[in-house]
Amino acid sequence: MYSNEKLQEISTQVRRDILRMVCKAKSGHPGGSMSSTDILTALYFNVMKHDPATWTRDGKGQDMFILSAGHMTPVYYSVLSRAGYFPVEELGTFRTFGARLQGHPSIRKGLPGVFQASGSLGQGLSAACGLALGKKMDKDDNRVWCLCGDGESEEGQIWEAGMFAVFHKLDNLVAMTDWNGKQIDGPVSEVSGEGDLAAKWEAWGWNVIVAEGHDFDSIQQAFELAKAGKGSGKPTMILFKTEMGHGVDFMAGTHKWHGSVPKPEQLEDALKQLGETSLGDF
Amino acid sequence: MKKYIDTGKKDTRSGFGVGLLEAGKADARVVALTADLKGSLKMDAFAAEFPERFIQCGIAEANMVGAAAGLAITGKVPFIGSFAEFVTGRVYDQVRQEVAYGKTNVKIASSHAGITLGEDGATHQTMEDIALMRALPEMVVINPCDFNQTKNATIAAAKYVGPVYLRFGRPSVPNFTPENEEFVIGKAQVMNEGKDVTIVACGHLVWEALQAAEILEAEGICAEVINMATIKPLDEETLLTSAVKTKAVVVAEEHNMAGGLGEAVAGVFARALPTPVEFVNGKDLFGQTGTPSALMEAYGLDAQHIAAAARKVITRK
The missing domain is CATH 3.40.50.970 (Thiamin diphosphate (ThDP)-binding fold, Pyr/PP domains)
Known part of the structure; x- marks a missing residue:
């Protein structure tokens, strides 16, 4: 179990990785990556049962994870590499021709840790339902985790999956929403009528947990509650209240950094704000 | 036949x-x-x-x-x-x-x-x-x-x-193929050997193609009928072997003219063996209410239409 201090150090390094990756590639999605950094760091380093050394795509005997909001590859790849799935140096190949680190997750380049392609929004939760059902059929006692975006949850398929998971009693499924309130065109409240996600997931029959997505105590508590949901016959949704661009003052709390790349002087400023870590840059 | x-x-x-x-x-x-x-x-x-x-x-x-x-x-x-x-x-x-x-x-x-x-x-x-x-x-x-x-x-x-x-x-x-014949993906079946025209079909239009071949036989035209059950990957070898012999091809399918078996087959001949091809398909139309047989006739997908396409393509050799 990593301490909050250690998790914070990893998170800081992951945010450095995110910014350096998108700046090197001159493309990518830093905003949502930075809002879900603390969630994914805690998940991969303290919560999920997984072993990069014995990873296989079928996920037998291990927990599985689907990044439904597939554009958040910078945080995903950074966390996977920092957790030991592939060399940290490979982060420098993000979005380049021939790279295993495709713009959105792909299973076609042999990148360890990725179970399914994603990026066309709204689809990952359905795949996660299939994984969870497969584990139940196989009497594999491990869990399936899935991260969605709140903007992504405007897709109707998310709600189809929400119905399916309850009907098939997928209590080995834990979905998470990076509830940062922002999407490409602006605040979610100004783009759609999505409304109260907690009430909606409760109405579908899910165990719903609301947590602070940048507070490791709150994150850890939410994960423990979610794990306790197994046996309840209900899937669990953790709504993590987060901030897009969290960790860098000029990026925080605005939709403008959803898919924008900092200029070199902005990167320098951002890295100074984050500070260096003992883990070192790629 | x-x-x-x-x-x-x-x-x-x-x-x-x-x-x-x-x-x-x-x-x-x-x-x-x-x-x-x-x-x-x-x-x-x-x-x-x-x-x-x-x-x-x-x-x-x-x-x-x-x-x-x-x-x-x-x-x-x-x-x-x-x-x-x-x-x-x-x-x-x-x-x-x-x-x-x-x-x-x-x-x-x-x-x-x-x-x-x-x-x-x-x-x-x-x-x-x-x-x-x-x-x-x-x-x-x-x-x-x-x-x-x-x-x-x-x-x-x-x-x-x-x-x-x-x-x-x-x-x-109609149910006319063997009950327990192994299906080989990617392998076409020559249902009837012929020399004057090749009729390539998929789905239940294979039966219509066989009926068309009987109509043509009575007219002295010997049609080769190919059941192209696998549309992708396409059995190009069987197509080319047949067309070298017959030099005229009809493709029949219950599908729009765009992107179906017809265009797949025509693509092979355009590239490897330029051959006249006639198409029996649903043209560029939506369907409508009706009995299956009434629709087959109205959209020109039955044996009579396949036979007519065969006669036409033979004149283009």
Whole structure:
């Protein structure tokens, strides 16, 4: 179990990785990556049962994870590499021709840790339902985790999956929403009528947990509650209240950094704000 | 010419149902999913035999595709079943991302394809599905000709590793192929050898093509009939071998003129052996309400129209 201090150090390094990756590639999605950094760091380093050394795509005997909001590859790849799935140096190949680190997750380049392609929004939760059902059929006692975006949850398929998971009693499924309130065109409240996600997931029959997505105590508590949901016959949704661009003052709390790349002087400023870590840059 | 006996009309979707049950008995990894069309897809027997391997998804096809992909990743062999329109056009992006690009071992069981769905009309009569599925990299596309071949193709699809689109229909059509003939994906069958014209067909139009060959035989025209049940990957060798001999080709399918078997076959000849080709298909039209036989005649898909296309293409040699 990593301490909050250690998790914070990893998170800081992951945010450095995110910014350096998108700046090197001159493309990518830093905003949502930075809002879900603390969630994914805690998940991969303290919560999920997984072993990069014995990873296989079928996920037998291990927990599985689907990044439904597939554009958040910078945080995903950074966390996977920092957790030991592939060399940290490979982060420098993000979005380049021939790279295993495709713009959105792909299973076609042999990148360890990725179970399914994603990026066309709204689809990952359905795949996660299939994984969870497969584990139940196989009497594999491990869990399936899935991260969605709140903007992504405007897709109707998310709600189809929400119905399916309850009907098939997928209590080995834990979905998470990076509830940062922002999407490409602006605040979610100004783009759609999505409304109260907690009430909606409760109405579908899910165990719903609301947590602070940048507070490791709150994150850890939410994960423990979610794990306790197994046996309840209900899937669990953790709504993590987060901030897009969290960790860098000029990026925080605005939709403008959803898919924008900092200029070199902005990167320098951002890295100074984050500070260096003992883990070192790629 | 070689005689084929209709052993009694049967619907091809029931062939799928029998094949699914057999595949399920042979391999415990086989699971079946449907979106509220268990009866229409003839999955009842499988669901009764293997209730824990039958997954009802409700009327939510997009989620069904994704759930099947997830099941496939864990090692299952999922068959998803619905009407052709609802497992292709309605969920094209899901099939593209989760099944084709995601390289998951999902089998798409596509029933009620084409205008012979009949009375429901154009909303349910897809004539575009082969084009959509053909365009996806690595997708295998199969349209068997009768009950027996649909059963055998279902068993072959379960054994094949990779995405398969398996198309069949609602109405009862002649059943004339052997009951237990192994279906080889990617291998065409020469149903009748001929020298004057090649008729290439898929689905139940293979029977119409054989009827057309009998009409032509009475006129002294000897037609070679090829059952191209696998549309992708296409058996180019069988096509070229036949056309070298006959120098004229007709392609018949219950599908829109765009992107179906016709264009696939024409592409082979344009590239490798320029040959006149005539097309029997649904042109660029939507379907409409009617009995299957009335629609087959109205849209020009029956034996008479195939024979007419053969006469025409022979004049173009």
